[in-house]
Amino acid sequence: MIPLHELLFFVLAALVLVISPGPNMIYLISKSITQGKKSGMISLTGIVCGFLFHIIMVSFGLTAVLLAVPVAYTVLKALGTVYLLYLAYQAVKPKSRNIFEVDKNGSHDSPGKLFTVGFLTNVLNPKVAVFYLSFFPQFIKPEYGSVLTQSLELGVIQVFVSFSINFIIVLAAARVAVFFAENPFWVKVQKWFMASVLMFLAAKMALSKAK
Structure with missing residues (x-):
């Protein structure tokens, strides 16, 4: 088992990851x-x-192989x-719906689409894999027992932290909808702001290098 004091440091790192603005947060708020x-x-x-996917990849060494092969x-x-x-x-295309606009027509994406897009948003972000590959080795030591068990232990903790914070984001975002519905000025502002953030994230990802 990994000592408690080291787990607390890992929890802090996981907290920083989940509260950092990124595709996951934007999609959930939307x-x-x-x-x-x-x-x-x-x-x-x-x-x-999506997090579980990355954790399994890391735990069995597949992510290390992936990042070791440049292609x-x-x-x-x-x-x-x-x-x-x-x-x-999608955020700025003609007749696109404002992500802060309350859906008044009852038109919702299917559960399957919601799940799939959420999953892909996370899986297609190599920075998540880099985070796991960078931080897990700092807390996993042979003297603490099975390396696989330690890796899965860290993964479970990270998922718990991520779920807890994102759950709060989901609840808070839904309540903020009323404010934006009553302030139409923000409709245009939010579209270009969100598009700019997404393009910045895309550029940052494109320029990133495997470590």
């Missing part, structure tokens, strides 16, 4: 506000499963970059 808390929770489930990392990074640019286009 769906929670436009389609309600239920859709936000389904999206969150997809995001959490494989480049392909994953390219997919993530294109996906973020696609989301940016």
Whole structure:
């Protein structure tokens, strides 16, 4: 077992990861506000499963292989970059719906689509894999027992931290919808702001290098 004091440091690192603005947070806020808390929770489930995907990859050493092969990392990074640019286009395309606008027509994405997009938003972000690969080795030591068990232990903690914070985000975002519905000025501002953030994230991802 990993000592408690080291686990507390890992919890802090996991907290920094989840509160840092990124595709996951943007997607959760968008769906929670436009389609309600239920859709936000389904999206969150997809995001959490994306974390589980990365954890399994790291735990069994697959992520290390992926990042050690430049071509494989480049392909994953390219997919993530294109996906973020696609989301940016969706935010500003003609007749696009404001992500802060309450859905008054009852038109909701299907649970399957919400889950899938949430999952892909997380899986197609190589920075998540880099985080795991960078931080896990700092806390895993042979003298603490099975390396696989320690890796899974850290993964479970990270998922718990991520779920807890994102759950709060889902609840808060849904309540903020009323404010934005009553302030139409923010409709245009938010579209270009969110598109700019997504394009910045895409550029940052495109310029990132495997470590």
